Amino acid sequence: MKKILAELLTIGDEILYGQIVDTNAQWMSIELDKIGIKVVRKTTVGDVESEILTAFEEAEKRADVILITGGLGPTSDDLTKPCLAKYFNCNLAINAEALAEVTEFFKSRGRELTELNRQQAALPTACQKITNVLGTAPGMWFDKGDKVFMSMPGVPHEMKKIMTDHVIPRLGKKFELPVIHHKVIRTIGIGESMLAEKIAAWENALPSHIKLAYLPSLGEVKLRLTGFGSSLAQLESETTELVEKLKALVSPYIYGYGETPIEVVVGETLRSRKLTLSIAESCTGGYLSHLITSVPGSSEYFLGTMIPYAYEIKMRQLGVKPETLEKFGAVSEPTIIEMANIVRAKFSTDIGVATSGIAGPGGATPDKPVGTVWIAYSDKYQTVTKKLQLTKDRMLNIRLASIAVLNIIRQSLPG
Amino acid sequence: MKKILAELLTIGDEILYGQIVDTNAQWMSIELDKIGIKVVRKTTVGDVESEILTAFEEAEKRADVILITGGLGPTSDDLTKPCLAKYFNCNLAINAEALAEVTEFFKSRGRELTELNRQQAALPTACQKITNVLGTAPGMWFDKGDKVFMSMPGVPHEMKKIMTDHVIPRLGKKFELPVIHHKVIRTIGIGESMLAEKIAAWENALPSHIKLAYLPSLGEVKLRLTGFGSSLAQLESETTELVEKLKALVSPYIYGYGETPIEVVVGETLRSRKLTLSIAESCTGGYLSHLITSVPGSSEYFLGTMIPYAYEIKMRQLGVKPETLEKFGAVSEPTIIEMANIVRAKFSTDIGVATSGIAGPGGATPDKPVGTVWIAYSDKYQTVTKKLQLTKDRMLNIRLASIAVLNIIRQSLPG
Numbered sequence: 001m002k003k004i005l006a007e008l009l010t011i012g013d014e015i016l017y018g019q020i021v022d023t024n025a026q027w028m029s030i031e032l033d034k035i036g037i038k039v040v041r042k043t044t045v046g047d048v049e050s051e052i053l054t055a056f057e058e059a060e061k062r063a064d065v066i067l068i069t070g071g072l073g074p075t076s077d078d079l080t081k082p083c084l085a086k087y088f089n090c091n092l093a094i095n096a097e098a099l100a101e102v103t104e105f106f107k108s109r110g111r112e113l114t115e116l117n118r119q120q121a122a123l124p125t126a127c128q129k130i131t132n133v134l135g136t137a138p139g140m141w142f143d144k145g146d147k148v149f150m151s152m153p154g155v156p157h158e159m160k161k162i163m164t165d166h167v168i169p170r171l172g173k174k175f176e177l178p179v180i181h182h183k184v185i186r187t188i189g190i191g192e193s194m195l196a197e198k199i200a201a202w203e204n205a206l207p208s209h210i211k212l213a214y215l216p217s218l219g220e221v222k223l224r225l226t227g228f229g230s231s232l233a234q235l236e237s238e239t240t241e242l243v244e245k246l247k248a249l250v251s252p253y254i255y256g257y258g259e260t261p262i263e264v265v266v267g268e269t270l271r272s273r274k275l276t277l278s279i280a281e282s283c284t285g286g287y288l289s290h291l292i293t294s295v296p297g298s299s300e301y302f303l304g305t306m307i308p309y310a311y312e313i314k315m316r317q318l319g320v321k322p323e324t325l326e327k328f329g330a331v332s333e334p335t336i337i338e339m340a341n342i343v344r345a346k347f348s349t350d351i352g353v354a355t356s357g358i359a360g361p362g363g364a365t366p367d368k369p370v371g372t373v374w375i376a377y378s379d380k381y382q383t384v385t386k387k388l389q390l391t392k393d394r395m396l397n398i399r400l401a402s403i404a405v406l407n408i409i410r411q412s413l414p415g
Numbered sequence: 416m417k418k419i420l421a422e423l424l425t426i427g428d429e430i431l432y433g434q435i436v437d438t439n440a441q442w443m444s445i446e447l448d449k450i451g452i453k454v455v456r457k458t459t460v461g462d463v464e465s466e467i468l469t470a471f472e473e474a475e476k477r478a479d480v481i482l483i484t485g486g487l488g489p490t491s492d493d494l495t496k497p498c499l500a501k502y503f504n505c506n507l508a509i510n511a512e513a514l515a516e517v518t519e520f521f522k523s524r525g526r527e528l529t530e531l532n533r534q535q536a537a538l539p540t541a542c543q544k545i546t547n548v549l550g551t552a553p554g555m556w557f558d559k560g561d562k563v564f565m566s567m568p569g570v571p572h573e574m575k576k577i578m579t580d581h582v583i584p585r586l587g588k589k590f591e592l593p594v595i596h597h598k599v600i601r602t603i604g605i606g607e608s609m610l611a612e613k614i615a616a617w618e619n620a621l622p623s624h625i626k627l628a629y630l631p632s633l634g635e636v637k638l639r640l641t642g643f644g645s646s647l648a649q650l651e652s653e654t655t656e657l658v659e660k661l662k663a664l665v666s667p668y669i670y671g672y673g674e675t676p677i678e679v680v681v682g683e684t685l686r687s688r689k690l691t692l693s694i695a696e697s698c699t700g701g702y703l704s705h706l707i708t709s710v711p712g713s714s715e716y717f718l719g720t721m722i723p724y725a726y727e728i729k730m731r732q733l734g735v736k737p738e739t740l741e742k743f744g745a746v747s748e749p750t751i752i753e754m755a756n757i758v759r760a761k762f763s764t765d766i767g768v769a770t771s772g773i774a775g776p777g778g779a780t781p782d783k784p785v786g787t788v789w790i791a792y793s794d795k796y797q798t799v800t801k802k803l804q805l806t807k808d809r810m811l812n813i814r815l816a817s818i819a820v821l822n823i824i825r826q827s828l829p830g
Contacts, residue, residue: 016454018444019630019639021436025459029433039431040466044440044457051455058473074608075629110804116608134808157808213434279722285708286701289722293700296776296809304728307694307704307720309713313762317719347728361711394711 004037004175007063009055010044011071011080012154024069024159031163035171036178037065047071052083056149064147065171070154072137074116080151081140085124088142088149095123095138102136127151130166134158139166148174181227181235185243187253188220188262188407195221199249202242210238218396219403220262255410262406263291269413270301270351277409278347279305280318280339281402282330283357283373288402303347308339318342331356331368333385340378351413352378353405357388359397373401377412384412419452419590422478424470425459426486426495427569439484439574446578451593451643452480452586462486467498471564479562480586485569487552489531495566496555500539503557503564510538513553520551542566545581549573554581563589596642596650600658602668603635603677603822610636614664617657625653633811634818635677670825677821678706684828685716685766692824693762694720695733695754696817697745698772698788703817718762723754733757746771746783748800755793766828767793768820772803774812788816792827799827 008025015022022044029039040062045051052071059066071080085092099121106113120136123129130139130150135158142149150167152159171177187195192214196203203212209229215222225242227235247254256265270277279302281288289305292298308314314330315322320338328334336354344352357373364370371390376383388404390397423440430437437459444454455477460466467486474481486495500507514536521528535551538544545554545565550573557564565582567574586592602610607629611618618627624644630637640657642650662669671680685692694717696703704720707713723729729745730737735753743749751771759767772788779785786805791798803819805812 010457013628014630016444016457017448018441018454019628020632021438021441023436026433026436029431033432039433040461042425042431042457042459046455048455073629073631075611077628108804109806111606114608114612116611134806134811157811215434281701285713286696286704286720286722287708289701290705290813291701293702293722293724293774294810294813298700299724299778303725304732305701305720305722305724306732307701307708307722309708309720310718313719317721317762347732359708363714395709398705398709 001176001178004065004171004177005040005063006032006037006065006067007059008039008042009059009066009068010042010154011047011052011055011068012044013046013077015044015070015154016046024154024156027156027160028067028163031168032065034180034182035168036180037171037175047077047079049079049083049086052079053087056083056087060144060147060149064175066147066149067167068149068151069159072151072153074120074136081122081124084127084140084142084149084151088124088126088144090124090126092122093125094118094121095129098123098129098138101131101138105136130162132158132162134161141167141170143174179229179232179235181229181232181239183225183239183243184215184258185223185225185246185254186220186256186258186260186262187223187250188255188403188410190221190250190253192216192221195223195250195253199246202245202249206242207238210242219400219407255407262403262410264295266406266409267292267295267298267301269410271297273413275301275351275413276349277302277351277353278343278349280343280352280354281305281307282309282314282339282355283359284355284398284402284405285309285359287398288353288355288405291402291406303349306343306346314339319346329368331358331372331374333374333387336374336376336385337378337383340376340383344378350379351409353409354378355401355405357390357397357401359401360392360394371397373397373404375401375405375408377405377408379412379414381414382412384408416591416593419480419586419592420455420478421447421452421480421482422474423454423457424474424481424483425457425569426462426467426483427459428461428492430459430485431461439569439571442571442575443482443484443578446583447480448597449595450583450587451595452590462492462494464494464498464501467494468502471498471502475559475562475564479590481562481564482582483564483566484574487566487568489535489551496537496539499542499555499557499564499566503539503541503559505539505541507537508540509533509536510544510553513538513544516546516553517551545577547573547577549576556582556585558589593643594645594647594650596644596647596654598640598654598658599630599673600638600640600661600669601635601671601673601675601677602638602665603670603818603825605636605665605668607631607636610638610665610668614661617660617664621657622653625657634815634822667826670822677818677825679710681821681824682707682710682713682716684825686712688828690716690766690828691764692717692766692768693758693764695758695767695769696720696722697724697729697754697770698774699770699813699817699820700724700774702813703768703770703820706817706821718764721758721761729754734761744783746773746787746789748789748802751789751791751800752793752798755791755798759793765794766824768824769793770816770820772805772812772816774816775807775809786812788812788819790816790820790823792820792823794827794829796829797827799823
């Protein structure tokens with residue numbers, strides 16, 4: 001089977017001059033890898049016609065699939081469409097369907113369609129228009145013999161939606177791709193080195209056609225098994241067996257599989273057990289609630305939050321006892337216990353959680369350095385607390401503490 | 416003056432397959448831009464000799480300065496050094512000074528020098544060794560006629576140190592570079608197309624040595640003016656004059672300049688005017704508070720938040736009147752006014768803001784589709800409300816609504 005090769009081509013001065021980090025290319029690489037397409041080059045060029053046309057030519061020589069992002073804005077410095085029209089020897093013309101879509105897009109937002117917006121519907125006639133439900137610049141698919149050029153907007157969420165809904169399925173139809181099976185096992189509460197030590201024997205015994213990758217991210221480590229073969233059913237059954245053996249080694253740290261993050265796993269558990277949650281978060285400043293409420297349908301189990309950022313709000317609004325605050329300080333076990341218990345009682349929920357700490361850079365004391373964070377979990381059976389010693393970085397502390405609370409909920413929920 | 420052109424070449428499978436986001440290229444682009452060197456292309460290739468050699472050749476045709484990162488590790492899959500030796504027709508040989516440095520590096524960390532480590536000191540004889548004080552792989556500078564190839568490790572802090580201490584000064588000596596002046600103007604509350612229309616005449620009248628770029632991001636559009644010339648003072652005065660003319664056209668939308676985001680600008684204003692803020696956020700679910708508290712020192716002006724996500728929390732905890740909720744619903748102007756006023760009073764702050772809306776995907780009604788959001792601002796002089804009609808995307812709605820609140824604070828603060 002011929003290996004299908006891809007080149008990722010990013011167009012835009014804003015990437016070239018460093019105004020924006022190109023995170024699209026990474027996401028696309030991972031998605032293509034999943035279906036067995038190998039990225040052999042990434043190229044970024046500016047908004048210059050000759051550069052863009054040369055890049056098209058060079059990419060066509062190297063790759064079967066050329067995925068292009070950027071340069072589709074409504075202003076005159078965006079050149080991707082005229083360059084595609086030139087490269088494919090055709091005109092730009094208003095696409096009736098695209099015009100209807102962009103008109104509807106503006107109408108639904110109560111905004112008027114300007115002439116510039118209308119030009120978003122002008123496409124090279126050689127392309128197949130791909131609907132962009134999240135924006136105004138449509139995707140464009142060009143077949144060229146056994147090769148494909150696909151142009152997409154550079155706005156990440158628009159590009160991802162178009163890739164997932166249209167490009168990946170179409171690539172699967174156009175090309176004969178190998179059988180690949182991925183299984184991602186998500187762990188939390190254990191570092192990469194410690195995890196590697198615990199599973200070393202299992203890892204060394206993996207068959208040669210199944211590869212393991214460690215994918216560490218904020219507060220968690222994902223393990224990805226990738227099997228290559230000719231039968232999907234066989235790969236699935238081999239992987240299932242391997243995961244069972246893995247669970248025997250590190251079960252307490254495994255919280256889920258695949259693409260489902262911890263906030264969704266915790267939310268699903270709360271929903272299925274008909275439990276409700278409230279939050280008193282101080283140092284995490286809203287980020288914990290944001291993680292919880294980023295999940296659609298979270299209003300079924302999440303009732304509300306108090307963010308008592310100031311000392312007096314902790315007392316007067318939340319109701320932490322002044323004696324506790326005075327004697328132990330806001331960042332202490334007695335305070336965090338009160339915070340979790342009080343918010344649970346006030347908001348009449350099954351579970352209450354709380355955070356209080358020194359996110360930094362200010363606010364540290366000799367015995368409470370930046371990165372000191374107390375978290376607590378409370379239900380009618382128990383109150384669980386944990387002291388974290390995190391980093392010197394404010395944003396990292398906010399994120400790591402929030403994820404630690406999600407993990408303490410997972411670990412402490414009544415069985 | 417000849418424009419000096421650069422190409423950034425990243426070498427490594429780990430970048431190509433999406434295991435790492437290449438943030439080096441962005442940083443290097445910005446640093447080169449500051450000294451008037453124009454990046455014309457960014458290229459990433461894998462650890463494959465033929466690919467690397469082709470990339471060298473192509474880059475030499477296009478650019479005067481070729482900055483290479485990655486592929487310098489001690490293992491056999493790292494090919495940058497042998498490829499450079501081949502390209503420059505020379506051998507790899509132990510560089511005595513580099514060997515002394517790498518020996519000292521390991522000694523100072525109490526570690527023994529292995530044979531693999533020793534190979535870090537083997538360099539193409541055609542290069543000038545550049546000391547890497549933060550790691551074991553030296554930088555390599557190659558003059559080739561009036562062009563330069565510079566190879567650096569991919570580890571970001573090592574690359575940055577080498578660039579700052581050695582590469583940038585050397586480039587300034589080797590090439591005659593222009594004087595460049597950048598000015599970024601940040602706007603909010605107006606779309607790119609509408610902004611472009613409003614400033615079209617101003618844009619068309621820009622002198623040819625001053626370029627304009629539109630840099631749209633979530634909820635805002637940045638305008639960047641870049642002036643090229645021989646006198647910095649003159650460029651600065653020209654830019655200042657242009658910005659004054661721009662302000663006459665779109666002043667209500669300009670919230671700041673340079674790298675400072677809206678949450679910092681709003682925070683600075685609150686701090687300098689000694690005003691305090693509280694929040695009642697429903698549909699934004701904590702994200703608005705997170706933006707505010709992501710700013711170090713925000714505890715000086717931000718006192719706290721109530722997130723009354725559930726209907727009964729809006730009544731019982733925040734204190735919105737049941738009649739209001741029953742008659743108008745949670746997503747309504749009367750409710751949002753009460754929310755902002757109540758939180759301001761309860762938390763005893765100068766300003767109270769509130770959000771309530773349908774983030775989606777669930778919760779819509781015929782007259783309140785997904786993306787309907789009410790926001791409000793309250794101080795002792797006035798209450799300001801705004802109805803937003805946003806998108807179908809939950810996360811986007813949460814983010815856009817939060818940014819809209821920051822903008823309504825900016826617009827409504829007592830003068």
